[in-house]
Amino acid sequence: MKKIINAVDLVEEQMICGLVKAHPDYLKKIDDELIVVRAEKKEGKVALISGGGSGHEPAHAGYVGKGMLDAAVAGAVYTSPSVDPIYEGIKAIDAGKGVLMVIKNYTGDVMNFELAGEQAEEDDDIKVAKVVVNDDVAVDGSLYTVGRRGVAGTIFVHKIAGAKAETGAELEEVQAVAQKVIDNVRTMGMAINPSTVPAAGVPGFELSETEMEIGIGIHGEPGVKKADLEPADAIVDQLLDKILADIDYVGSDVAVMVNGCGGTPLMELYIVNNRVADVLAEKGINIYKTYVGNYMTSLECEGFSISLLKLDDELKELLDAPADTPAFKQI
């Protein structure tokens, strides 16, 4: 295992500390916990919390800030945070209007967030609602999940529900628009090289020099199939076929995210987007906005995912709203 780290058992703590030291105007860390909250608590709005295992940076702590999240809770690499820090995070950000939990659909995450939310409701009388993101069309059920997995489409939930919360909307309204995003976003990914969890020390899976994994999850869990590596355009076509078969996007406006897995050169993500744009144009799907970059990563994994979000006027307005976080800025 070749990594730029100090010690396997320090990666999460030192990563969060390094993030907060880079952005003290945006973020602060809660002592002794892997919880990041806004440097200045925003009053008078529904608060948003998300999180999950580490290793997906900038998800989720990089999205804490104006127009997106109020707190992010990290677990160990690829491991759900436990109930206590999620509960502490909820208490730290509630401003009296309630807290929306944005949970990626992984069994551990869902269970721990739900327990934390119940505790905050019962012990602290905080109104807590949740949404569960399950945008990955690759597989229905996997190593860590019942049902579809939650992956890069989660960023659109952060962005749009975050913008809604900034308007002063009520908890039910913020939850409803978050659910609308979930209902309209689909993602599928692939990888050509795996990531290595520091504590494991060996890659999460193996691929030969000529193989790729189609439909991979964000923890390196298996996808649809191993196959011979093909040209970028052919890979894009396969992923889009599956996404487009799941929702009828034709004639709609969409937001596109071409997300890098952490080790993928930006050059390759743009080559991917070149094909995505052409295919959508051919099919009569109108691209309203495109995001290309490392939004939801898997350590140094090399690969990408494509997300499509079908937009109506409400979603467009909220997607266009300003955001100012370390990892996502929109003017």
Added chain:
Amino acid sequence: MKKIINAVDLVEEQMICGLVKAHPDYLKKIDDELIVVRAEKKEGKVALISGGGSGHEPAHAGYVGKGMLDAAVAGAVYTSPSVDPIYEGIKAIDAGKGVLMVIKNYTGDVMNFELAGEQAEEDDDIKVAKVVVNDDVAVDGSLYTVGRRGVAGTIFVHKIAGAKAETGAELEEVQAVAQKVIDNVRTMGMAINPSTVPAAGVPGFELSETEMEIGIGIHGEPGVKKADLEPADAIVDQLLDKILADIDYVGSDVAVMVNGCGGTPLMELYIVNNRVADVLAEKGINIYKTYVGNYMTSLECEGFSISLLKLDDELKELLDAPADTPAFKQI
């Protein structure tokens, strides 16, 4: 060679097309050339052009936009653009107040930009000035360079000279502030895994599973030494020692950039920044602003560089000015 591409001879063109298709509100491409300019030409200001070999994405085309560049010209991967496209780029962006060329110090880039600038002056009566960025303290002269190499510090030149140009300043003033950045920025990098130029098909250098290269350039050219891989903190200390020996930063305000080489997980960059912040604090160097991310990459190379820019009031104000480009947004 395992890459997500279509064909070796198409990577630059398809990458630029994919970038422009992602950001049509910001960028347009000049037909048949690897030249990217702002979607809407800005009148009444000095125009900035930069560029160099491809493979450093988002440099430089990702920095075309409000508050930064007016044009970026790309060559083949790790290869200087030729004189003609640079000349075409200069002509496309001149708005009567002249053009500043921001050149990284590599022999081919300097020669071709200079020839293009002379041609624009002679044939088209365009005022052209240049600065040559040489921020890399690792080596004095290398495979492709006489003198120090220009690396990630170039982004600070784009940002600050770009902000100055937006104020309506004259060419000599924009050039002077760009030179002030160059005089005050120093960078040093390292890598644990190489990149592979598509047309070459094999990695640019070799490192064993336990080795790193200290002082590497952005084309994988050799640095100071190969050495046994050490903990992140020890690596940071080595790089900072060399940077801090070159300029007296003690007691000053600085901007920090922890730049990823393209294949480095963001987690590791934050672990690096955790140490950078601590060391600078110990030494009495005040961090004014920190940037952590992939700003000047080397394809899928795994490694990072640290840049320190010593700031005075003028540089702070220009660094803080808003910018809105695909790859660099500041609110």
